[in-house]
Amino acid sequence: xxxxxxxxxxxxxxxxxxxFLAKEAKKKGINVLIFDREDRIGGILKxxxxxxxxxxxxxxxxxxxxxxxxxxxxxxxxxxPIFTKSMCIGFEDGKLYFYSPKGVIETxxxxxxxxxxARERNRGSVFIEGDRPSGIFTAGFAQYITNILGxxxxxxIAILGSGDIGLIMxxxxxxxxxxxxxxxxxxxxxxxxxxxxxxxxEDFDIPLYLSHTILKVSxxxxxxxxxxxxxxxxxxxIGNLKEFEVDTLLLSIGLLPEIDILKKDSLKIDxxxxxxxxxxxxxxxxxxxxxxxxxxxxxxxxxxAMTSSLNALDGILKGKxxxxxxxxxxxxxxxxxxxxxxxxxxxxxxxxIYYRVSEPIINKKLYxxxxxxxxFEKKIIAKYPAEMDEILINTDLIEKDEVILxxx
Amino acid sequence: MExxxxxxxGGGGVVGASIFRELSKYEISLLLIxxxxxxxxxxxxxxxxxxxxxxxxxxxxSLKAKLNIEGKKLWKExxxxxxxxxxxxxxxxxxKDDNEExxxxxxxxxxxxxxxxxxxxxxxxxxxLEPNLEKDYKIALYSDxxxxxxFIGTLNLVRNGYKNGGEVLLECEILNIKKEKDFITLxxxxxxxxxxxxxxxxxxxxxxxxxxxxIIFPRRGEYLVTDKNLKGLFSHPIFGVPSEKGxxxxxxxxxxxxxxxxxxxxxxxFYDTSSYLSERIEILEKVKSFIDFxxxxxxIRDFAGVRASSKTKDFIxxxxxESNILHVQGIDSPGLTSAxxxxxxxxxxxxxxxxxxxxxxFIDSLKKDINIxxxxxxxxxxxxxxNPSFGEIICRCEFISKGEILNALKTFPYPKNLDxxxxxxxxxxxxxxxxxxxxxxxxxxxxxxxxxxxxxNKKVDGSNIxxxxxx
Numbered sequence: 001x002x003x004x005x006x007x008x009x010x011x012x013x014x015x016x017x018x019x020f021l022a023k024e025a026k027k028k029g030i031n032v033l034i035f036d037r038e039d040r041i042g043g044i045l046k047x048x049x050x051x052x053x054x055x056x057x058x059x060x061x062x063x064x065x066x067x068x069x070x071x072x073x074x075x076x077x078x079x080x081p082i083f084t085k086s087m088c089i090g091f092e093d094g095k096l097y098f099y100s101p102k103g104v105i106e107t108x109x110x111x112x113x114x115x116x117x118a119r120e121r122n123r124g125s126v127f128i129e130g131d132r133p134s135g136i137f138t139a140g141f142a143q144y145i146t147n148i149l150g151x152x153x154x155x156x157i158a159i160l161g162s163g164d165i166g167l168i169m170x171x172x173x174x175x176x177x178x179x180x181x182x183x184x185x186x187x188x189x190x191x192x193x194x195x196x197x198x199x200x201x202e203d204f205d206i207p208l209y210l211s212h213t214i215l216k217v218s219x220x221x222x223x224x225x226x227x228x229x230x231x232x233x234x235x236x237x238i239g240n241l242k243e244f245e246v247d248t249l250l251l252s253i254g255l256l257p258e259i260d261i262l263k264k265d266s267l268k269i270d271x272x273x274x275x276x277x278x279x280x281x282x283x284x285x286x287x288x289x290x291x292x293x294x295x296x297x298x299x300x301x302x303x304x305a306m307t308s309s310l311n312a313l314d315g316i317l318k319g320k321x322x323x324x325x326x327x328x329x330x331x332x333x334x335x336x337x338x339x340x341x342x343x344x345x346x347x348x349x350x351x352x353i354y355y356r357v358s359e360p361i362i363n364k365k366l367y368x369x370x371x372x373x374x375x376f377e378k379k380i381i382a383k384y385p386a387e388m389d390e391i392l393i394n395t396d397l398i399e400k401d402e403v404i405l406x407x408x
Numbered sequence: 409m410e411x412x413x414x415x416x417x418g419g420g421g422v423v424g425a426s427i428f429r430e431l432s433k434y435e436i437s438l439l440l441i442x443x444x445x446x447x448x449x450x451x452x453x454x455x456x457x458x459x460x461x462x463x464x465x466x467x468x469x470s471l472k473a474k475l476n477i478e479g480k481k482l483w484k485e486x487x488x489x490x491x492x493x494x495x496x497x498x499x500x501x502x503x504k505d506d507n508e509e510x511x512x513x514x515x516x517x518x519x520x521x522x523x524x525x526x527x528x529x530x531x532x533x534x535x536x537l538e539p540n541l542e543k544d545y546k547i548a549l550y551s552d553x554x555x556x557x558x559f560i561g562t563l564n565l566v567r568n569g570y571k572n573g574g575e576v577l578l579e580c581e582i583l584n585i586k587k588e589k590d591f592i593t594l595x596x597x598x599x600x601x602x603x604x605x606x607x608x609x610x611x612x613x614x615x616x617x618x619x620x621x622x623i624i625f626p627r628r629g630e631y632l633v634t635d636k637n638l639k640g641l642f643s644h645p646i647f648g649v650p651s652e653k654g655x656x657x658x659x660x661x662x663x664x665x666x667x668x669x670x671x672x673x674x675x676x677x678f679y680d681t682s683s684y685l686s687e688r689i690e691i692l693e694k695v696k697s698f699i700d701f702x703x704x705x706x707x708i709r710d711f712a713g714v715r716a717s718s719k720t721k722d723f724i725x726x727x728x729x730e731s732n733i734l735h736v737q738g739i740d741s742p743g744l745t746s747a748x749x750x751x752x753x754x755x756x757x758x759x760x761x762x763x764x765x766x767x768x769x770f771i772d773s774l775k776k777d778i779n780i781x782x783x784x785x786x787x788x789x790x791x792x793x794x795n796p797s798f799g800e801i802i803c804r805c806e807f808i809s810k811g812e813i814l815n816a817l818k819t820f821p822y823p824k825n826l827d828x829x830x831x832x833x834x835x836x837x838x839x840x841x842x843x844x845x846x847x848x849x850x851x852x853x854x855x856x857x858x859x860x861x862x863x864x865n866k867k868v869d870g871s872n873i874x875x876x877x878x879x
Contacts, residue, residue, distance in 0.1 A: 134866030
């Protein structure tokens, strides 16, 4: 068994957030190593061959693989060991283990960072009546099949959910000569970024059916038909079922932070983000364990998942391994879907909060309040749930143990 | 002269597999035929709770009661010899009010008559076994059953019979049966097969070969599967008191750590295995009486199956008049439990007409497949040093390595599609339902078996995943 006990920091997950943090940590003199379960680092960005990445960090509109190439170039001369094809199997007796074709690897370190990315919600998350044919896939699966393997996922395709990956795939499949009959969204508003609605659907005349969902599928071998219904404001089906003949249904119904490997360690999970509870350093309640990127919360932009990881580096440089006993808890208020961090240390100056709204907001105000005292306020002209917003709050102004984040 | 088999067993479900393995102990020419591309891939066996029942609820002196009690004993041995995932932890039937208490005492009496191992539990005794159960239960019947993986059970019975010389022919559907003077001709999609004895263990699809088809009717049942995050919520299969429709909806922990909720029980007019919202709601409502808990967030998939029930309310295991066609029909619950005993009963019936001679070299067990979950870190490390593919994890939810997939692809009966691999190894049966591992499995099949991507199916031919290269 290989034992690697001489590193200051073990990073699990070599996607954009993990690689970015590894690079920054090494530059600060932290002895770091990276594990990744795939044979190539880069995470999901490898298959995101569209542009829209890197604007904040590189000042250029890049494709996913280009961002990864930049990162690889930057860490090339930094002497950071990278173990690929290494699957983390979790902690045992304070040590973190990996299975790899080289054998079982044991690590012991003061600091661990988990940047495991996200997993896609699948058919199990939404109930669709009917048969169980092939041809029902998550949008990310279709993206890999199309962009990495160069294979044709279907001929006539419907998309359930207006999340960004589904929108990107709608355009991609049209460009590859396939037919996309429409995107069906159960909510009265879309789930992806406004720019993707424009560039991926409107520019290609792909219909977007808001307040519609797929109730039933049929097909004994490959998918043959979907049955669509309009829904009312309580999301209950109304009217008659409409049939569409398709051989492929892509599900773009949201991402879930990937954090299962830590669940047995009594990691405190936030029921709103479905990722871990963290303080402003993205430190969890498990000693020495930080979580960044999409395994913390689903970010809207890759650049944000990368830059926000510097919070963890800050914590490590300050030697933070456990939560302070005295902290301020942020409570979720009106029209807020979720946010990180969920707790903050007291009197540490300015701290950034990342949040999402629960429905489209026009001309309202965001508040962070302590009882009736306003700690922070900001006008919101227009904000979609798909967009993550960030605010900088002054912790020195907070006296109580609890503050509330709300929109009024 | 064309080959005439001594016995052909029709049907690769758990009943056919049990008969096949039992008969492979004897010096006969033996063939198992199955219409699908894999054994136990379509019928009642795969859509089964996997419970080895106690035998408390069956009418005394019925065939079901006798075969249940015998079958349960046989399974306890078989799971060890054939490495079948199992948990023999006992089964609970729960009662809340006086009426249900009365029924539970009746079941207890019946259990005693059937020579089942049963006992009555009261109040605190119940909650010591199941602490998460709703607290308004006051009485329970405990019986000594358990749970197995019904697919692996069937697969390993077939593998064991095959190892002992039995032949297996898949994708062979019987279209007609001709009774000739000295033998029977099966007219199949793979040509004519001649045999002295034919055992009709074709499940619901064997009904058409019965002299009176109307005796068998289809009943469908739907199940919900939760992810493993609920492991430990319950540690025994738990039932309410039975009704005329059967044992009712249960919560059953599988040997793999998931919970199965179901089955519903509805008479259907055709072989209907699709899922319905109404039945999902029915299941979620019923299990609320066991625990006030929202299961819906934890459900990763649903499935449904059809079982062939008999109007006689008992199994039908008998020769057709003046013929060597032996019908094994109407095998609904407790069919899985009874299957090994049905195997012996069929052997005895054939033995009355055809002197069966025992093989001296029958091998009653299977070598265990490598399963990295059974190994500690040192053992795994040295295995990986010898064969690195066991260190390459393909399924992240169930921790299954490339080495295990390669082994399964090389072991008869071979998995022919993704669902075949899934049934064998549980790849793609975790929380992500294949969105991570399917691509990796496609690549392995493509590289190792040289099958083009567009020829790899989810299940039967025509259920392809992709359509070839993008032009």
